[in-house]
Amino acid sequence: MRRWYTDAHFVLPLSPLPVPSSPSAMAEQKPLMEVCKGINGLDKVVLRDARGSSAEVYLFGGQVMSWRNYHREEMLFVSSKAIFKPPKAIRGGIPICFPQFSSHGSLEQHGFARNKLWTIDTDPPPLPSNSLIKAFVDLILKPTEDDLKHWPHSYEFRLRVALGPGGDLMLTSRIRNTNVDGKPFTFTFAYHTYFSVSDISEVRVEGLETLDYFDNLKEKERFTEQGDAITFESEVDKVYLSAPTKIAIIDHEKKRTFVLHKDGLPDAVVWNPWDRKAKAIPDLGDDEYKRMLCVEAAAIEKPITLKPGEEWKGRLEISAVASSYCSGQLDPQKVLQG
Numbered sequence: 271m272r273r274w275y276t277d278a279h280f281v282l283p284l285s286p287l288p289v290p291s292s293p294s295a296m297a298e299q300k301p302l303m304e305v306c307k308g309i310n311g312l313d314k315v316v317l318r319d320a321r322g323s324s325a326e327v328y329l330f331g332g333q334v335m336s337w338r339n340y341h342r343e344e345m346l347f348v349s350s351k352a353i354f355k356p357p358k359a360i361r362g363g364i365p366i367c368f369p370q371f372s373s374h375g376s377l378e379q380h381g382f383a384r385n386k387l388w389t390i391d392t393d394p395p396p397l398p399s400n401s402l403i404k405a406f407v408d409l410i411l412k413p414t415e416d417d418l419k420h421w422p423h424s425y426e427f428r429l430r431v432a433l434g435p436g437g438d439l440m441l442t443s444r445i446r447n448t449n450v451d452g453k454p455f456t457f458t459f460a461y462h463t464y465f466s467v468s469d470i471s472e473v474r475v476e477g478l479e480t481l482d483y484f485d486n487l488k489e490k491e492r493f494t495e496q497g498d499a500i501t502f503e504s505e506v507d508k509v510y511l512s513a514p515t516k517i518a519i520i521d522h523e524k525k526r527t528f529v530l531h532k533d534g535l536p537d538a539v540v541w542n543p544w545d546r547k548a549k550a551i552p553d554l555g556d557d558e559y560k561r562m563l564c565v566e567a568a569a570i571e572k573p574i575t576l577k578p579g580e581e582w583k584g585r586l587e588i589s590a591v592a593s594s595y596c597s598g599q600l601d602p603q604k605v606l607q608g
């Protein structure tokens with residue numbers, strides 16, 4: 271594998287560059303993976319595939335901040351008031367909640383991973399030879415001496431962000447216990463994904479019907495969801511337990527369906543702050559709750575425990591498909607072929 275480094279730029283072709291279809295396509299051809307400056311000079315990695323989909327990952331937070339389809343349409347929501355000043359977490363994209371989801375423990379809300387500067391692994395493990403992935407980056411987070419004072423565990427967290435065939439966004443987290451004192455550690459986790467939606471009142475979530483959930487708005491009391499797809503008309507903050515591996519977010523107005531495929535992440539959080547809470551969140555516009563929905567693949571109810579040397583893996587794949595989507599049909603392949 272070849273690599274180029276310059277002071278301002280770091281470019282890593284992951285496979286032979288695609289053959290452009292025309293001279294203008296040739297002029298537009300850009301590297302599949304590039305490191306450059308984002309908002310407020312923060313470093314970001316840009317991934318692109320040959321057909322024009324892309325993803326942007328900020329090293330601060332290891333946070334995916336953009337995911338665009340072939341038509342260059344943005345799939346993720348980022349608040350217009352988002353603050354890009356470490357160590358404040360950025361409101362939007364896909365913050366990583368680790369080693370604690372929400373306030374389920376003694377650490378700061380959602381743990382510290384979203385407030386840390388991650389590094390790029392310049393020599394990542396290779397993709398499997400049969401992989402269809404065209405562009406990817408591996409980010410790594412390890413504790414500093416100072417971090418160990420707050421959470422006394424050594425770990426290596428490797429986050430792989432990839433663009434799959436069809437422009438899907440693929441996130442793989444591998445967390446390894448590297449403690450040398452023989453001690454296990456326990457954590458909870460979420461991919462806190464902010465989806466961009468046309469109008470929250472026109473959105474339906476399928477796949478969570480009849481599940482049990484903890485309602486964060488009712489002191490985490492346990493309830494059972496009714497049989498209908500989930501729709502939105504007020505604040506929602508629920509942790510659905512043992513959710514299926516596939517969940518669909520159907521945006522009627524945009525005629526778009528997001529299909530989430532999760533693995534190693536049993537739970538799913540659904541959050542929309544609605545009008546009153548949106549006004550109380552300083553880095554969210556008053557009306558922006560209408561254009562966002564968080565559906566978060568997570569491991570919360572049963573925290574993960576790792577002994578030294580053990581590794582945990584949690585994967586999320588998201589595809590965005592045109593909604594000729596049939597209700598109740600959660601297989602993205604069928605949707606694409608339909």
Ligand SMILES: O=P(O)(O)OC[C@H]1O[C@H](O)[C@H](O)[C@@H](O)[C@@H]1O
Nearest residue numbers: 372379380486507539540541564
């Ligand atoms: O404001 P943040 O710390 O980013 O948290 C935003 C939201 O995250 C999750 O979805 C939680 O379930 C909510 O209770 C929380 O309000």
